[in-house]
Amino acid sequence: MTSHTALLSALLVALLTAGAPAAQAQDAAKASRFYEDALQRYEKHDIPGAIIQLKNALQADKSQLPVHVLLGKALLANSEPSAAEFELSEAIRLGVDRAEVAVALAMALNAQGKQPQVLEDPRLQPTGLPPGIRQQMLLERALAQSDIGDTKAALASVMEARAIHAGEVNAWLAEVPLRVRSRQFTEAHAAADQALRLAPDNAEALYQKASILHATGQVTQALSTYERALKLQPKHAESHLARAGLLVDLNRDADALAEINELQALKLNDPRGAYLRAVLAERANDKATARAALKRVTDLLDPVPIEYIRYRTQLLMLNGLAHYGLGELEKAKPFLELAARQQGPGSPLTKLLAQIALNEPNVNRAVELLDAYVKARPGDGQALLMLASTHMSQGRHSRAVALMQEALRAKDAPEYRTALGLSLLQSGKVASAADELAKAYKADPKQTHAGLALITVYLREGQMPKALAVADTLARSNPNNATVLMVQAYAKTQSGDAAGGRLGYEKALKLDPKLTEAQLGLARIDAAAGNFDAANKRLRQLLKGDERNSDVLFELALLHERQGKDDEALKWLESAADASGARETRANFALVAWQVRKGQPARAIDAAKILLAKLPEDVEALQAYASAQAANGDPVGAKSTLTQAARRAAFDAPRLLEVARQQVGIKDYSGAAYSLDKALSGTPDFMPAMAMLSSIELAQGDAAKAEQRAKQVIQAAPKSAIGYNLLADVALSRAQAPAAIDALRKAHDIDKSQASLTRLMQVVGTHSGPKAATELGEAWLKRNPGDLAVRSAVAQQNLLGRDFASARLQYEAILKQRPNHAETLNNLANVLMATKDPGAVSMAERAYKVDTRNPMLMDTAGWANHLAGNGDRALQLLREARLRAPDVPEIRYHLAAVLAKAGRKGEARDELNAALRTSVNFASAADARKLLATLN
Template identity: 35%
Template sequence: MLKPYLLAGLLAGACLSPLALADRAEDASRYYENALTRYERHDDAGAIIQLKNALKEDPRMLPALVLLGQAYARRGEFAAAERVFADAERLGAARASIVTFQAKAYFDQGKYQALLEKFGDQGLPSAQRLEILLLRAQSQMALSQFDAAMRTAQLAEQVSDGAARALALQSRIHLNAGRPQEASASVARALQLAPRDADAWNMQASIAHLSGNLNQAVADYTRALSFQPDHLEARLARAGLLLDLKRDAEAKVDLDYLQKRFAYDPRGAYLRALYYGRRGDGVRGREALIEVTRTLSQLSPEFIANREQLQLLGGLAYYALNEFERAKGYLVQYLNKRPREAGARKVLGAIYLAEKQYDRAIAILEPALKAQPGNADTLSMLGSAHMGKGNHVKASSLFQEAAQAKDSPNVQLGLGLSLIGRGQQDAGFVALQRAYQKSPGQEQTGAPLAITSLKRNEPKKAVAVMEAVLKREPVNLSARNLLGVAKLGAGDRAGARAAYETVIKADPAFHAAQLNLARLDEADRQPARARQRYLGVLKAEPTHVSAMLELARLEEAAGRLNEAIRWLEKARSLQPNDLRPLLALSSLYLRQGNAQQALNTAKEAQAIAPDQPNTLMTLAMAQIAVGNAGLARVSLRRISQLATFDPVWLSRVADQQMRIGDTEAARYTLSKILLADPRTLTALELQIRIDLQTGKLADADKRIAELMARPDARSQAQGLLGELRMQQKRYAEARQAFQIAHASQNSSDSLFNLYRALLATSQINEAAALMASWSKQHPQDRTARHALGEAWLLLKDWPRARAVFAELVRSNPNDARAHNNLANVLLQQRELAAALSHAERARALAPNVPQVNDTLGWVLVQQGQAEKGLRYLREAALRAPDNREIQSHLNAALVKLGKR
């Protein structure tokens, strides 16, 4: 069947021989089907063995990975489950298929903050959304974020069939927050809605337990267990309560059940130790305590750090075993929840600042400030330490206090930079101006002011500042180079060239000016002269990475991709710890459609600098390209934290968050941009996009009208108007708006917007003509050629579609999207052998793309190899559970095999 889909990027990898793997794939499928039967019979151990056998035959078998994670989780092996689900996510399992399992594995390990950061409820079906909301609320409660937990639980209450469970959880939140009356009221409502809900009865029992009504608590725990025998918390609570009531024989029933079904939970083992200790059975009691400590040692430190109950449990268990050193570790962790204290001296604090050990500097300097309150130097140093940590709010407060104690240019400079960092752009700029006014003509304060002026699009101010600096320091070559940058920003190309040439004449080895001059040559359409300048820098300094990066960019623009890669690889080999070649190489691979290579290269960069925004953005883009939006969300949210209030970075982050549907995070990022600069055009565009994505079309319409009134934003406003009309299904108006925007912008984005509108209005011939014209003018634009081929597919013009995709395959044999579409064309032309060859090649290159798996599976079914095809169709359905065509193919294969 036809699948004329548009993909931003596909994985690339080695081509595997399908004949060599055919038998192994069949064996993997048999192991999986047997494991599925075992799992359904609750034979988790047997299922795990068979699933491992399946994965041994086919390590990328996605259904086997997902089922293995479920089996591990049911056995209490939560860390193993997390790892397996992460593998499944990396291989492209649909978010809705695994998100609840993943989040539960995080929760059961006590990774509450990580759960909140990674797993949101946006875009999920109601059943999965309910589970995620409940897990988020429980995580917030575990972190003592009671108000947030209550808000989340109230959202869960609104989800279909979620009211009773959500009310039971609200009851627990009230109870933990010290509101017993509200807790009772909430659980009463829950039981009224669902009289057989185990969570509600467990909560009712907990309230009775805490109020001292112990017999009633036992009865209510028993009711909970009658409805759900494997309710862990109810079973543990009843066992402990029965021991307190000295009803040991009844408690033993629960203890045996816990040992059989929940052997991984150390609380059950500790209760057994108490039981045996009461009976004088020291041997069994000691064995139970050893089991407690053994289980605790297998838990992550993060898990124990978030579970005070386990901290106390570990301390008591190790104490009973006379392992006092370990007991102290647990008990100190349990009792000591205060921030670390340390003594300090200013000199040592200065050393830590120089070493960028900001936490140690703060710990050292704070006692010094207590000893000398109001000391301007200490306040300024503390401000620098907090600014280094990205805590600009705290930093600016300290600098302001220092300025009151003893004002100086350095204090005002620090204040200005910290205010800009916290988003107060105007106030920060004023402080930088004050710093400069206190020492006019000084580069130390003039350069930051000039750079900030350039960022504010005020290049003439930057020129004036740097000319004043050069009047005071005429031989300062760095200042003159910056003057060239400022003049170029002000539109004075001749002045910029003169500044760069003056620097080079004074010092030919000043390579920054050489590179700036070469870029100016490029802008003046003199690429040959620019290339000679870059090569000249390399002749003088063969390891100059920046020159190699510029040459790579120049070669790529000329269409010489192999040369571009050669320069980047050379730079990478010469400077293995320099991020720039890796980031440039990853981006180049991404532009070529080699998403897996892009991701692998981005991961290398991340290993060098895990908290650099550039690294994380490159990683996020590659993660998006391979279909792993979940990990991209994490990367983008981390950039948002690191970027503080930098509007450029925040705009890039919000744009990508919108792209992957992380609307809640995009809205938060946007709020930071607007706080920094409420009038910025990028932020206003993003605000409209969020309105569009969240269905607030009236708000979007109003904001677009406001944007249309700005002369500098009319083409952007037309593009946004087109998107609004597309959502409103007013396709003719959308096409008109996109035509106006494209006429002005003539960009790839505006092109594809118009292409979408033409398809929506069934003007497929016009869409094909549009792409044909663009492709003729931009022969290097493979995305446009793909779109052209897919337009021919829609028109069922098989010969033209075949010609386009065959050329794409010829020019890049690793283009999985082209192979996949060519396979579909050949399938329509009934050339099944050739279709299979291209479908297998596509999957070897892009094993994570659901449509690619579907194509291969369906071609095999059409060839009469339904058993082989089923394995790929199952994987496609797991990756894209809402795709009707894939589900149709899967159902047809199951019917053909007599399995449905």
């Protein structure tokens, strides 16, 4: 740099800095003016105005310590504790003595939920502070210790503060809430009385005295003491709030509303006033106002960081209860959990948390909460009822029964008998359940649930007159209850009175035109009558109002399945599952069952995983998953899943029976025996379990034991077909066909069902020939021409007798009613192939189009194309079928035949060897061996 350049630079710096001291002085003066104005505003309680001026001061000069101190205190007064903490900490950093701001800083930290920091921060230690400041700091520490639940330490801090100056009123008032929380009311009274002796006209002291009277149930004295406090200090917000709450409890709603108005005039943003307003509105059945008030509570408290209020039990409760009242359970949960934890296991909030857990669903958590609550408050009938209902939902019906019997010993209440009846009903003790429900309903006709459950019992037992009698009685006493009218309509429909059912649903709709369930009931009546267009139109109309209504979508699936439109049915079912919420699972269950039934195991597994994610602890969901695993060729996985299901089913006999049936399906006989033994240990006279045990004993090769148990079943239930079916099984295992047929005829004479007939036909066909079997079926069809199951069984017997013409007629008759029924289309395609009918290919392709993922339909279509000379199409279909079902030897044989014809002998040979390793007795095994011989 030249000397000339250096000189110019020096001059420039001098010019730029020459005015700095003057500018800084101007900024300081400007900041000072802002500060002074702010201080006046602060003293006049214009806190927002003070904050604006203090921020202006800081813009002018960030170094002024008074500005930081006053801004910190103003922000604290304006309910901005985080910002206050920053400014007060900055003041200390810049050199302010901690005694000037320590108490305010402790208050800011307490307000943010940073109570541990109040106790640990070296800046806030009482030691070294002036006596008056130290006393205030000790009281702030007492508040922090109380908030975190250390009442003993809090009392010690209060006593230490009092020792500094016993004449300080606050040192006595701080003791009162600590004593009340510990239910030490004598000591609380003594502290409040001493505070009043020191300051007889202190409104806060009177408020604390009134709070003790309030807590001890001295309502009249509490009200008058709150009034005295308000006469001394009309703007004492806590007294207005407490008095309003007490008046609400006394049902003095008009007086309570006046107090709430006073409170909200003083503190518009106090969520406690908004909550009390919601309580009054709810009591007045003013739903809109109640909801708006609850929304006001959450609008005020939700923006507040949870750390700020985590030790403020009352605010936690308010926000939790407000969200709960708004139906926002997920939002309510964290607030209620924190509040309940601070109140202990006997907190009434525990029951709400248990309800939330049930809705999630997290049943184990609900049981854990309710168990702890019942131990703390053993006489709470509502909690016992909830706990019993929870156990009932998990199949632990014996536990539910015990709980309700315990509740009844304490108090004979109709609602307890209702719960007991429901528990007994679920445990399979139908007679006892009906007795308890009848008692509950007789004792209190308002026990609508008991009446509705009785109707269910009677309908299940086929006692239509009794079901209708209860339904009619309920409807007469509840003429404006749409739910009751719908149940009555359902009972009428089930009894065959479609016209009465329609009338009932229409009455329900007059009460509530938006009642979807009634519309669904009408759609079902239309569908049952064959009025598919009317049903479809009604359901489509419902979708216009809510296109993701899972119930409507599900009914559309059922409607299209009834019409034989399987592709449409699946589309609607998938839509229903997709639209279902976290607690809606009917469509998910149905979708798993559909995919399993249609031979789509991979998709069944996917659907089952979604279901299990919704209901991870649910026995039925585990069963659905197991069925998908079994269909997917994973018997080991299915066995493990069903073992879990049996464990979680507790002693629910009907549910354990279902689990056992699935275990039998995967040949896990020991697992099934365990499930059935467990069912019988809870319900020794549960006949279906006894019957299945007989079947299992037979499967395990113990025919004698199985026969003995079958005879026990017949003796226990001579009017049931089960025992005779078991005897037939035993006879068949011994190759005693005449004895089996005799037993099956007796079974069919008892229940006269299509199931008993088709089984009889099967055995008769095997023993006496297809003609004898078809005669049985044809006689039935003359009386029941619409029975497609029996018609299909007749067609099967026709096939066995090689009467292809008759089989074709039967399948064509079925297709007139169910034109897109894949199984029937497939069977007819096989008939056409057997008769060398050129229509076989189009029929098989038609079946395949109904369910393009079904390997059995692919196989039929592939073989039909092969026979028709369409080699490329046959190879395409059969390769995919083999990949989907590698364990089906028939498919491997068909593929091998096509490969051999195409000159791929090595590949064909591999397929044939694999098929014959899988089974040596499949339908085309002889043809497979012949073909293999030509390839070796």
